[in-house]
Amino acid sequence: MRPIRVVVPFKLNCAKSRLSSVLSSEEREELALAMLEDVIDAVAGLGRVSILLKDPLPEVGIFDRLLQSRSGIESEIEILECPRELDPALNSMIEAQERRGWPADLLIAMADLPQMRPSDLKELVRTPGDVVIVPGRGGGTNLILIRDPKFRVSYYGLSFLKHLQMAEDLGLSAGVFESFRCGSDIDEPSDLVEVLIHGQGRTPELLKKFGFELSGKREKVRADCLR
Amino acid sequence: MRPIRVVVPFKLNCAKSRLSSVLSSEEREELALAMLEDVIDAVAGLGRVSILLKDPLPEVGIFDRLLQSRSGIESEIEILECPRELDPALNSMIEAQERRGWPADLLIAMADLPQMRPSDLKELVRTPGDVVIVPGRGGGTNLILIRDPKFRVSYYGLSFLKHLQMAEDLGLSAGVFESFRCGSDIDEPSDLVEVLIHGQGRTPELLKKFGFELSGKREKVRADCLR
Numbered sequence: 001m002r003p004i005r006v007v008v009p010f011k012l013n014c015a016k017s018r019l020s021s022v023l024s025s026e027e028r029e030e031l032a033l034a035m036l037e038d039v040i041d042a043v044a045g046l047g048r049v050s051i052l053l054k055d056p057l058p059e060v061g062i063f064d065r066l067l068q069s070r071s072g073i074e075s076e077i078e079i080l081e082c083p084r085e086l087d088p089a090l091n092s093m094i095e096a097q098e099r100r101g102w103p104a105d106l107l108i109a110m111a112d113l114p115q116m117r118p119s120d121l122k123e124l125v126r127t128p129g130d131v132v133i134v135p136g137r138g139g140g141t142n143l144i145l146i147r148d149p150k151f152r153v154s155y156y157g158l159s160f161l162k163h164l165q166m167a168e169d170l171g172l173s174a175g176v177f178e179s180f181r182c183g184s185d186i187d188e189p190s191d192l193v194e195v196l197i198h199g200q201g202r203t204p205e206l207l208k209k210f211g212f213e214l215s216g217k218r219e220k221v222r223a224d225c226l227r
Numbered sequence: 228m229r230p231i232r233v234v235v236p237f238k239l240n241c242a243k244s245r246l247s248s249v250l251s252s253e254e255r256e257e258l259a260l261a262m263l264e265d266v267i268d269a270v271a272g273l274g275r276v277s278i279l280l281k282d283p284l285p286e287v288g289i290f291d292r293l294l295q296s297r298s299g300i301e302s303e304i305e306i307l308e309c310p311r312e313l314d315p316a317l318n319s320m321i322e323a324q325e326r327r328g329w330p331a332d333l334l335i336a337m338a339d340l341p342q343m344r345p346s347d348l349k350e351l352v353r354t355p356g357d358v359v360i361v362p363g364r365g366g367g368t369n370l371i372l373i374r375d376p377k378f379r380v381s382y383y384g385l386s387f388l389k390h391l392q393m394a395e396d397l398g399l400s401a402g403v404f405e406s407f408r409c410g411s412d413i414d415e416p417s418d419l420v421e422v423l424i425h426g427q428g429r430t431p432e433l434l435k436k437f438g439f440e441l442s443g444k445r446e447k448v449r450a451d452c453l454r
């Protein structure tokens with residue numbers, strides 16, 4: 001099996017704007033960082049991790065705690081800055097990898113999957129396919145493992161279907177790894193309850209610090225009322 | 228491995244009331260029946276299936292098509308009527324099974340899981356545990372496989388956590404089978420988009436007949452605008 005390189009695109013400016021009805025801008029930044037940490041902890045065992053930033057680092061040292069508390073694996077985490085939009089930024093990484101003879105498969109993981117566990121990732125990388133797509137709620141692609149250099153990503157819109165179609169157009173085999181925890185990206189207030197129920201890392205801790213708690217009722221929509 | 232008996236609780240009266248903003252009462256009944264058919268097709272390979280009705284059959288022959296079109300497995304499907312609430316109805320089935328020496332494990336499957344596939348179920352029954360719980364969105368239990376006669380179900384509220392706790396209290400081992408497709412129960416307008424993307428049976432067909440279609444945009448909340 002080829003080594004894996006993990007890429008996690010990350011944005012701090014205006015992070016998680018759809019949570020603005022229940023969290024302040026500072027809280028959303030804190031949440032975005034906590035989720036990133038949980039994602040890093042889930043993927044770190046797979047290989048080298050690149051955090052891909054669109055904006056320049058807003059303050060020196062914002063990732064210090066993240067890196068320091070992971071001193072054993074610190075050397076396996078790098079921070080890259082790329083001012084381009086998500087698709088061209090990621091596709092240029094794929095092309096660079098292709099030019100270097102594809103030394104490692106690429107796993108692109110979204111930064112808002114705090115429920116994901118290392119065991120989920122191990123199963124994901126065992127799934128056969130030239131690409132393996134992990135669907136998110138609403139037609140998104142939460143993770144994608146690219147084993148063939150011809151593939152290009154196309155996020156936004158119904159990217160799950162777009163990625164399946166692209167694989168077909170290129171004559172590549174596409175695997176689908178379907179997972180409740182990997183499929184639960186955190187975008188909206190109703191998503192927060194999932195973190196409180198299924199999360200295990202920093203993110204549920206932070207939400208509790210913010211005052212969120214489970215009401216005891218099944219909450220599908222108005223998790224905002226839990227605070 | 229012990230045989231499995233599948234129980235699918237089903238309600239036609241006032242079915243799927245949380246979809247009333249986008250579907251008429253007749254359409255919701257049609258949808259409930261289509262989802263039940265897709266669930267039956269997903270679980271039918273596992274063993275005998277009992278459809279558990281709370282209300283008396285509203286009209287003679289409403290399940291005729293369902294049974295006739297499954298003539299090969301018709302003898303494996305039975306319809307039971309039980310006027311009790313969900314928990315007592317199911318727990319009395321568990322007790323009856325216990326009195327008979329537990330001839331088969333019980334798999335309780337909700338009737339609103341139209342994306343579920345036979346391969347998902349095969350994986351579920353391979354999961355170890357005295358009980359195996361399949362979480363749904365918002366803290367629910369979408370399926371539960373009961374291998375120990377001591378267990379009792381407790382739906383409503385955060386039943387996923389309640390079932391985990393109950394297993395612990397009884398000294399039973401609990402497995403969690405986490406699955407995107409099995410975790411996607413259909414209750415609200417925003418859930419319908421998942422069926423259009425990931426469903427393969429009668430339900431996506433029916434939704435298309437009703438005029439729903441994918442907008443091309445990622446839709447997490449307002450799937451009603453798709454119609």
